[in-house]
Amino acid sequence: MADRILIIDDEATLSAVLSIRLQATGFETEVANHGSAGLAAASLLPVPDAIVLDVRMPDLDGFEVNLHLKSNPRTAQIPVIFLSANVQDSARRTAIAAGAYAYLKKPYDPIEVIQTLRDAIQARQPSR
Amino acid sequence: MPNFVSDQNLTIGSKMQSRSVEEVRRLAIVAELTTNAVIITDQHKKILWVNDGFTRITGFEHDEVLGLNPGRFLQCPESDPETTRRMSNAINNGEGCRVELLNQGKDGRRYWLDIDIQPLLDESGQITGFVAVESEITALVEARLRAEAAERRQRLVVDGADLGTWDWHIPSGEVTFNKRWCEMLGYKHEEVESDVGSWEMVIHPEDHEPAMNALTEHFEGRSDIYRFEHRLKHRDGSIVWVLDSGRVYEWDAENNPIRMAGIHLDVTERRLAEERFELAATGSSVGIWDWNIDSGSKYLSPRWKSMLGYEDHELKNCFDTWTRLLHPDDRERCETVAEAHFKQRIPYELDYRLRHKHGEYRWFHVRGQAVWNADGTPLRMAGSLEDIHERKSLELSRGRLASIVEASEDAILSISLEGVIRIANPSAAAMFGFEPGQLAGKYESILIPEDCRQSELNAVNRIGESTRSPQYETRRVRRDGKEVEVSIVASHIFDENGKISGLAKIIRDITDRREKTALQESHRELAQLNGLLANQNQKLEEMSDRAHRFVDDVSHEFRTPLTVIKEYTSIIMDGLGGDVSEQQQDWLRTIDVATVDLNTMVEDFLDSSKLRAGRLRVDRRPVNIRKVFDGVRLMLERKAQARQIRLVERIALGLPTVFADEEKVRRIIMNLATNAIKFSPTGSEICISADRANTGDVEITITDQGQGLSASDLGLLFERFKQLPNAMSPSVKGFGLGLNIARQLVWLNLGKISVESTLGEGSAFRFTLPPSEPEIIVDRFLDRLHECEDCPGRIGALHIGLANANSNPSLLQHLLGVSTRPSDISLLDRDGRACLLFGPTGSIEKWVKRLESEFHESDSLSSEPLHHDLEIKIIGSWSFIDERDIARSSLLAHIHRDRHHG
Structure with missing residues (x-):
């Protein structure tokens, strides 16, 4: 069974292209176009194996979404990989401090993203 | 001699038949042995017998005087005729007598005798003779006479000195007054009865009781001498002031006074003068004082006292009264003036303050005059006291006004x-x-x-x-x-x-x-x-x-x-998205490269902005240069591949760890190498190498085989926003920020950047990084500050630790990165504490405060606040123009000490 990735990003074109890339690599993807939709997807649909999360979003920003995910036992264990155009160190530190698995910058290197997702899912394997 | 006595006894005995033989015998022995002279005569005063005592006193032998009349040869011209007459009268009348008489001896010596003559009677009462017992009293009489003469002289003095005398037998009330005493009051001596009542009749009624008090005081032994000035009534009704003084000279066994004598001195004149003066003084508000320096008594006139609000009796007439009232601040001045008066006879005149009964001090003007004895010791001093309070107050306020005028910065003129x-x-x-x-x-x-x-x-x-x-x-x-x-x-x-x-x-x-x-x-x-x-x-x-x-x-x-x-x-x-043709693939690659370039530009733009705003965080740590190369290799290879450029990497063996911010070094290499790739023709080679420079630093060189730069272009190379005109590569785009950013990042990493270039052959960009050795880091830090011309101020050094962050030493590093400026340098020791070097700075204390608040803010903003206890200790602060060497040695001493402790 393929690993399911939830992509939460308000930039639909980017979600779409990342989705194509990930599906081509063998992932199943689910796309949410803003923060609250992402939370809804994470709780209603089958639990994803990893989440790719944007930071700047209109309703809930990525940090808030992450906080909700981490505070819900159902979703707390899902590895979160931030993918943001915000290249400030402080944002990166905040994300890592808040329990994110990784913080990757846009424009991203697709190979790096795929590798990070694989690593993250792999890291969770023993507990599954 | 015993025989003689016994013979004489018989002779006498026969004549003294009324007495027993035994009695006569005893008398004879006494008469014989006594030191007194004993003479026995017959009724005609002819000597019958004398004893040895007689010979001793008179010098005449027994036999020489037998039958003689003693008066004839013993009396001398100086013998008092009255006494001799009295003596012969008594004898002629057959009576006894006792006299004191001056006699002369055989050698003419005069001597006084106490002579006791008694008749000798027979049984019938007839006088048969006389017996005289004479004792010599010369010494006694002479003493008495001397005393009498002295008294006579004294009396002469007393009378001559206008002294009245009195001698009072207290139990009887009898008083002997002398003539002058009586005359003083206008009486004749005879007119005054010798009784204390005479005095009581003339004393002023108001003075009687105080006089009696003074006497009682003396009688009870409380005063050594009775002295009281009082008024007596003259016969003509006028007042006589006398200074009465006296002393008890005889006391009885119970210590009661028996006799007392004294004198009266008429002081009316003085008293009147004083009263006149006092009257005048009252009118002119002058008080009188009279100080007896020896006894300490100080007469203060009623006016003197009233000037201070007191009744006469409320203040004692003594020196202490004055000292007690004198303003403490004026005492020294008084003493100085008095001293000058006593010693140099400079007039005693000054102003001082005395305390009024109401408590306030008033100003007085004082004049005084001392009386000196022969050897210049002041005995007495008297003078006047004048109330000048109003005048003085005015003077003082005028003085104040005058001093204001004097001191005024404004010109003040009084013009007629x-x-x-x-x-x-x-x-x-x-x-x-x-x-x-x-x-x-x-x-x-x-x-x-x-x-x-x-x-x-x-x-x-x-x-x-x-x-x-x-x-x-x-x-x-x-x-x-x-x-x-x-x-x-x-x-x-x-x-x-x-x-x-x-x-x-x-x-x-x-x-x-x-x-x-x-x-x-x-x-x-x-x-x-x-x-x-x-x-x-x-x-x-x-x-x-x-x-x-x-x-x-x-x-x-x-x-x-x-x-x-x-x-x-x-x-x-x-x-x-499906198959892509070769042509399409090529075009897409062009899009991709352009995108990468655009992204680099955006990043450069952002970095440049950060650098300019001083917002770039620098996190320097010991770094292995190989690890840095690993971090850039992949990206550079892709870029190089896209332009078909060969990338060569060379790292010398045994390179030391450098002290640098790894990410920034990666950026420097990326920027320089990207630049090199941009300007290199396809198929050329770019070499990235790391070596040890002779300064000890690690030197990283990016060498290309591009077109190279002219000498003039080299100067412009690192100028911001300047891109060199480049006809050869029209495809190269960019803001020209890359080199500039690289230069700034090198600077932040305590390194130096340089370029060597030969037009048409290629360029070599070099930058250095300091090895992670405190000496070199401190030197580089100081060098760098020295390079910046516009940085006056000081170097500061702080020792910073987090009390509860031992488990996570990088936390401090992170916090320092956030809180300090990019140019500040922190050296972490093994205990997780940091030595922070910073400059330029003004007040180091202010800087510490700022640091603390930023630390705090940064901590509270982080997702997991640690509430750590920040420990900041000032290591020192130095002027980096004059104290560079001191700063260096102090810093290194501190760092090394810490290392050793670690």
Whole structure:
């Protein structure tokens, strides 16, 4: 069974292209176009194996979404990989401090993203 | 001799038949042995017998005098005839007698005898003879006579000295008064009864009781001598003042006084004089004092006391009364003046304060005169006391006023109605260029310029128009002809009758004031400007913030579409959308490179903005250079591949760990290498190498085989926003930020960047990084500060630790990175503490405060606040112009000590 990735990003074109890339690599993807939709997807649909999360979003920003995910036992264990155009160190530190698995910058290197997702899912394997 | 006695006994015995033989015998023995002279005569005074005592006293032998009349040969011309007559009378009458008589001996010696003569009677009572017992009393009598002579002389003195005497037998009340005593009161000696009642009759009723008190005091032994000045009534009704003094000279066994003697001295004259003076004194508010220096008694006149609010009896007449009332601050002055008077006879005259009964001190003027004895010791001092309180107060307030006038910075002139300056204070003299005191007597007009005189007159005429004195501004001319701007307040001076006697002018030099006002004005303006500047500064800071945020936002906004473009290009190229022709693949690669370039530009733009705003965080740690190369290799290889450029990497063996921010070093290499790739022709080689420079630093070189740079181009190379004109590669794009950013990042990593280039052959960009050795890091830090010309101020060094962060030493590093400026350097020790070097700085304390607050803020903002306890210790602060060497050695000493401890 393929690993399911939830992509939460308000930039639909980017979600779409990342989705194509990930599906081509063998992932199943689910796309949410803003923060609250992402939370809804994470709780209603089958639990994803990893989440790719944007930071700047209109309703809930990525940090808030992450906080909700981490505070819900159902979703707390899902590895979160931030993918943001915000290249400030402080944002990166905040994300890592808040329990994110990784913080990757846009424009991203697709190979790096795929590798990070694989690593993250792999890291969770023993507990599954 | 015994035989003789016994013979004589028989002879006598026969004549003294009334007495027993035994009695006579005993008497004979006594008569024989006594030291007194014993003479026995017959009834005709012829000597029958004398004893040895007689011979011893008179010098006559027994046999020589037998049958003689003793008076005939023993009496001398000086013998008192009265006594001899009395003696012969008694004998002739057959009576006994006892006399004291001067006799002479065989050798003519005079001697006094106490002679006791008794008749010898027979049984029938007939006189048969006489017996005389004589004892010598010469010494006694002479002493008495001397005493009598002395007394006589004394009496002469007493009488001559106008002294009345009295001798009082107290139990009986009998008093012997001398003549003078009686005459003093206008009586004859005989008219005065020798009784104490005589005195009691004449004493002034008011003085009787105090006199008795004084006597009682003496009788009870409380006073050694009775002394009391009192009034007696003269026969003519007038008052006689006497100084009465006396002493008990006989006491009985129970210590009761028996006899007392004394003298009266008439002191009426003095007393009257004193009273007259006192009367006069009362009128003129002068008090009298009379100080007996030896005894300490000090007579203080009633007026003296009343001047201080006391009744006569309320203050004791003693020196202590005065000292008690004297103002403590005046005591020393009094003593000095008195001393000068006593020793140098300088008049005793001064003002001092005495405490009034009401408690306040009043001013008095005191004059005094001492009386000295022969050897110059002052015995007595008397003088007057005058209440000058009102005058003194006035004087003091005038003095104060005068001192105000003296000290005033304004010129103050008193001008007579004729226009002559009467008084000018020192400021006036100074203001108009005169010596102090020179202005008085001159016409005021010399100070007034010609063209100001009319207006001066007008101003003066306005005096009195209102209650406020007119104030006007005009000019005055100095002695040297220079004019001064002045402001004048003029008023009238009135004499004691209220008539105008002159003008007072207070003149202020306002050239000065105008300057001052101007100065104040410019101060105010400066303050305003300062405020404005601060405001502007804040605005600029805000603008800079906004600008930076804008750049941040723009780069963020750029990134998203860039990512989209890049990512779609990428999936097409990867064939995810279907087959791509060779031509299409080529075009897509061009899009991709352009996107990467655009992204680099955006990043450069952002970095440049950060660098300019000083927002770039620098996190320097010991770093292995190989690890840095690993971090850039992949990306550079891709870029190089895209342009078909070979990338060669060379790292020398045994390179030391460098002290640097790894990410920044990666950026430097990326920027320089990207630049090299851009300007290198296809198929060329780019070499990235790391070596040890001879300075000890690690040197990283990026060498290309591009077109190279001209000498003039080299100078412009690192200038921001300048890109060299480059005809050879029209495809190269960019803001030219890359090199500049690299240069700044190298600078932040305590390194140096340089370029070598040969036109047409290629370029080599080099930069250095310091090895992670404290000596070198400190040196580089100091060098770098020295390079910046516009950094006055100081180097500071702090020792910083987190009390509860031992488990996570990088936390401190992180916090320091956030809180310090990019140019500040922190050296972490093994205990997780840091030595922070920073500069330029002003006040190190202020800096510590700022650091603490930023630490705190940064900590509270982090997702997991640690509430760590920050420990900041000041290591030192030095001027980095003059104290570089001191700073270096101090810092290294500190760092090494820490290492050893670690």
